[in-house]
Amino acid sequence: MSPTRPASLLWLVAGFGLWSTALILVYALHAVGCAFVWPPAAIRLGLALVLLAHVAALLALIHHQRRRTVNLLLQVALWTLVAALVATAFTYGPLLLLTPCV
Amino acid sequence: MSDALCRHKELSRIWATGPGWQRLGAVNHSILGLRFMITAAVFFAIGGVLAMLIRAQLATADSAFLGPESYNQIFTMHGTVMMFLFAIPMLEGLAIYFVPKLLGARDLAFPRLTAFGYWCFLFGGSILVGSLLFGLAPDTGWFMYTPLSSDVYTPGINADVWLLGVTFVEISALTLAVELVVSILKMRAPGMSLARMPIFGWYILVTAMMMIVGFPPLILASVLLELERAAGLPFFDPTRGGDPLLWQHLFWLFGHPEVYIIFLPAAGALATIIPVFAQRPLIGYRASIAAIIAMAFLSFGIWVHHMFTVGIPHLALAFFSLGSALVAVPTAVQIFAWLATLAHGRPRFDVPMLYVFGFFFVFVLGGLTGVMLAMVPFNWQAHDTYFVVAHLHYVLVGGFLFPLLAALYYWLPHVTGRQSVHRIALPAFWLIFVGFNLTFLHMHWTGLLGMPRRVFTYDGSEGWEVLNLLSSVGGFILTMGFALVLMDVLVQRRFGKRFRRDPWRAATLDWAMPTPPAPYTFAAIPEIDRRADGLEPRRLGPRLAAGDGYLARARKGWQETLGVHMTTGAPEQIVVLPRTSHLPLYTALATGLVVLALLVRAYEVAAFGLVLVVGLMLYTAQGAGQKVDHGKLDAGRGVALPVHTEAAEPPPWWALIFTLVADATLFASLVFGAFYLWLIAPAWPPSEVMEARWPALALVVLGLSAGPIAARAALQRLRSGGSVAPWLVAGGLGVLAAGVGLLRLLTDALPDPTAHGYAAVTFVLLAYVLLHVAIAALFLLSNAMRFAAGYLSPKRQLDLRLTRLWQDYTAATGLIALALALGLRELALTSGTLP
Incomplete structure (x- = not known):
């Protein structure tokens, strides 16, 4: 995309x-x-899959975007992707350690 | 007469608003921006008086100053007025007035929409405030929690005033948000790519996008609650398959981003003002843009932190808590960017900087208590106490009012053409700063001592009395400060020192014009060759006045400005704007009639008003656009451009896209509501579900599918120069089929919608589709009328493209809604098997 x-x-x-x-x-x-x-393990597995899928998608986008920071907007886009990756890990990562339905 | 003076007179003749009665037909952004800000300031004064009444009541224990009924109305209206009638309209007014001036446009994209938005705000606000005079004001708190606000516990029209009045104002805000987004993306000075846009433009762009996504959940919630109150549809009634917590979810889906919607424009003003007084460009321009975007998203994802005590599972509390703490990071990025700008610059101090200092002090304290409240265990302790009241005032006053006062002192010379007399401004600031902290700092302790919000009195044995008395004294000092600011504004307007141009030595386009500004804003539209917060207005201004730029010559009496490429800023089209008209006023009056009629449940009058509104909108649309093809016209500097009606991506095209984004958000909120009730609400499954009437369903699917096909065929016919009439008729038949099918489903197949939340939410899903089908019929009617009048040609296809877009959206959401209605039927039957 141009x-x-x-x-x-x-x-x-x-x-x-x-x-x-x-x-x-x-x-x-x-x-x-x-x-x-549902069994707690099943819920935790589902949450882990959601988290992994999103981390993988963000990493793929960052990888793609790293090569095309040709203008300011795309540089800002790269920064938001990295920030979103950190935010995703920070917000949803700890959930895997908690009991699901208390 | 000099060339510049001739140009000024000619452009003034075209752009000026006439005297007397014609003032009510004003559509100019400078006039309407000021009206918004002045009206919002009047509402602020009313909200301030209500705050004084609250403080007078709470100053001493066992006070008999106000009774509980009056107190409930007063605290509810204080919050409502400050949030909906002051903060949002004030930021809109600021944006309406300054966005075109900062971006190098002569006006916003839809001047009549601006006027309509203003009148809706004025009338909606007047209904809300007027209700106080009759003792009919809302009295269940500014967030109207159900079931307290349901008709069982709040009979009478007090809650209806809130629901209808606020929705009236919100629709105004939503239309203006769409207008701001389109104006920022499409109507900048040539050469001003998004990467060169002043940071204020970025802040308003993101804020307006947040409004487009943030307001629909509240509009939906208000409609649902009004349907429950007026017609008995039990969305929030747990005894009939509803759930009161659904209201809280929908309200805070709007309510939490709302805080950032208020903060971000104020932050935009700070990011504009601080570099001027630091005498260097803003540090962290890119990081700030990334932080604004991050903040916008995070603010939507943390609404549940207002609901930590309602009984949500701990795991969900954990991620909402983490998100709430995380939002401090992008906020801090911006604050450190401003501090770094000051640290690396050569700061000079003036009155606006005093308020910048006030902002840093107050807002950072509010942010820190925000992080405290984001922690679930502390939140459980402090919930619904005066700690929260203190926190929210530190955030809102620190994050909005102090920056707004900085902006007032910075930009008032732009409006008046005169500079401030500092003798009054200095004591005013200190009264406000000291008064505010005296009111709210120790209110944190009042809360920690256990004083709950919204109690009209206390007996004095709790140890709250001295703290409350101090808060009340502080409140009155604060009021004196605001009174001095008002006096200062009046003195400046009358006695302030005149100046030639750019008194602050700023570097943005807003100062590259005479002040007060001419109605056409720029005599010629500038070419921008660098970041637009590093310009030299003192040199640029005279060049523009001399016609060195685009569109420097008046043509055909048109109000012209430039439309540009969304990202690069390359000139694309000449946008011809509509001139003064009373139609926005009449349309807003008719809308007000609908609201008032609904309020007193005079539904025949409401229906008449609705017909009037639709008729006026159709009539307004008839005069828009061009009746002949103009081809490319000279835009100056050797550039020839088409008129926007012949361009590929004119502003109305983007306006409809962003309107549909808002519409889709409302639809998504409705889908969320349907699933929420199925999963969470008690008293499921329903005793009856929708019957699968396949002939009616097939008719709806056929009709919805025909719309986009007919729209495409009509467009193809127009491009080839033929008559579009047969395909408009075909589209009309599709609309008719879908409408008849939906009516059959609503009347014959669906159980009584007042019986259960399932039937109520299915009713609204189908009614949503029916409404869109009806609007599609209006699109087609308008197409037919405008085709007959000669507004459409192979080059002027915009009308039919808009219809195609609407039909596509209607078909897509309609089919999803149908599938959901059928799916919900199956799910409703399974819900009885839930453990």
């Missing part, structure tokens, strides 16, 4: 967009799992 196309602005929100989808999935999965009394 770095000057309007759609390139989506790179600015891609990182924290993924952080948001992780939030929605973690919240929904946890709520459904607890409501249907």
Whole structure:
């Protein structure tokens, strides 16, 4: 995608967009799992998969973006991707250590 | 007569608003921005008087100054007025007035929409405040928690005033947010790529996007609660399959980002002012943009920290708590960028800098108590105490009011053409600073001693009396400070020293014009060749006045400004803006009639008002655009550009896209509500579910699918020069089929929507689709009328492209809603098997 196309602005929100989808999935999965009394290990596995998928997606985007910081907006996009990666690990990582449905 | 003076007279004749009655038809951003700010300031004064009444009541124990009923109305209205009638409109006014001037445009993208937004704000605010005079003001707290605000516990119209009045104001705010986003992205000076945009533009862009996504959940919640109160649909009634916590979720999905929506424009003002007084460019421009974006997202993901005590599982509390603490990081990035700018510059001190200092002190304290409240164990202790009241005032007053006062002193010379008389400004600042801290600093201790919010009195044995008395004294000192600021503004306007240009030696475009500004803002639109916070307004201003720029010649009496490429800022089109009109006023009056009629439950009058609103909007649309093709016209500096009606991506195209983003957010909130009730609400499963009426369902699917196909065929026919009438008729038949099918489902297939939350939420899902189908019919009607009047041609296709976009959205959400209605039917039947 050309770095000057309007759609390139989506790179600015891609990182924290993924952080948001992780939030929605973690919240929904946890709520459904607890409501249907899934085994705690199954809920934890589901949460871990959501976290891993998002970390992997963010790492892939960072890898892609590292090679194309041709203008200021794309540099800012790279910074937001890195910030979103840290935010994702910080926000959802500790959940794997907690008891799911207390 | 000099060339510059001739240009000034000619442009003034085109852009000026006439005297007397014509003032009510003003659409100019300078006039409307000021009106927004002045009206918001009046509401601030009203909110301030209400605060004084609260403090007078709480100053002593067992006070008989106010009774509980009056007190409930007063504290509810204090919060409501300050949040909805002061903070948001004030930031909108600031943005409306300064965004075009900072970005090098002559006006915003949709001047009549600005005017409509202002009148809606004024009328909605007047309904809310007027209710106080009749003792009918909302009295259940500014966040209107259910079930207290449901009709069982709050009969009468007090809660309806809030729901309808605030929704009226919110719709105004939403329209303005769309306008600001489109204006920032499409209407900058040529050469001003997004990477060169002043930081204030970034702050307003992100804020407006947050409003587009943040306000729909509250609008939906208000509609649902009003439906419950007026028609008995039990969304929040746990005895009939509803859940009161759904209200809290929807409210705080709006309410938490709202804090940042208020803070970010104020931060934008700080990031503009601090470099001017530090006498060096802002440090951390890129990091600030990244921080603003991060803050915007994080602010949406932490709404549950307002609900830590409602019984949510600990694991969910953990990630909302972590997110709440995390949001301090992007905030700190901005604060350190400003401190670094000051540290590396050569700061000079003036009145705006006093308020910048006040901001640093107050806001950082509020931020620190915010991190404390983000920690669940502490939150449980401090919840609903005066600690929270102190915290929120430190954040909102520190994060909005102090920066706003800095902005007032910085930009008032722009409005008045005169400079401040500092003799009054200095004592005013110290009264405000000392008064504020005296009111709220030890209120933290009042809270920690256990004083709950919203109690109208206390007996004095708790040890709260001295602290409350001090808070009340501080509150009155604070008020004296604001009175001095008001006096200072009046004195400056009358006696301030005149100046030639750019009194602060700023580096942004807003000072490259005579002050007060002319109605056309820029005599010529500048070419920007560097970051637009490093300009030289003192040199640039005279060049622009002499016509050295784009669109320096008046043409055909048109109000012209430039449209540019979204990211690069390359000139793309000449945007011709509408001139003064009373239609926005009439449309807002008709909208006000609908709101008032709904308030007193005169539904026939409301329906009449709605017809009036639609008729006025259609009439307004009839005069928009061009009846002939103009081809490319000279824009100056050797550049020829098409008029926006012939351009590929004109402002209305983007406006509809961002409107649909808001609409999709509302739809997503509704879907969330449906799933939430299924999963969490008690009293499920329902005793009856929707019948699967396949003929009606097939009719809806057929009608929804026909819309996009007919829209594409009509567009193709227009491009080839043929008549679009047959395809408009085909689109109309599709709309008719979908409408009939939906009505059949609503009336025949669905159980009584007042019986259970399941039926109520399915009813709203189908009604949502029906509303969009009805609006699609209006699009088609407008297309037909404008085609007949000659506004459409192979080059002027915008109307049909907008219709195609609307039909695509209606079909997509309609099919999802149908699938969800059927899916919810199956899920409802399984919900009885939940453990």
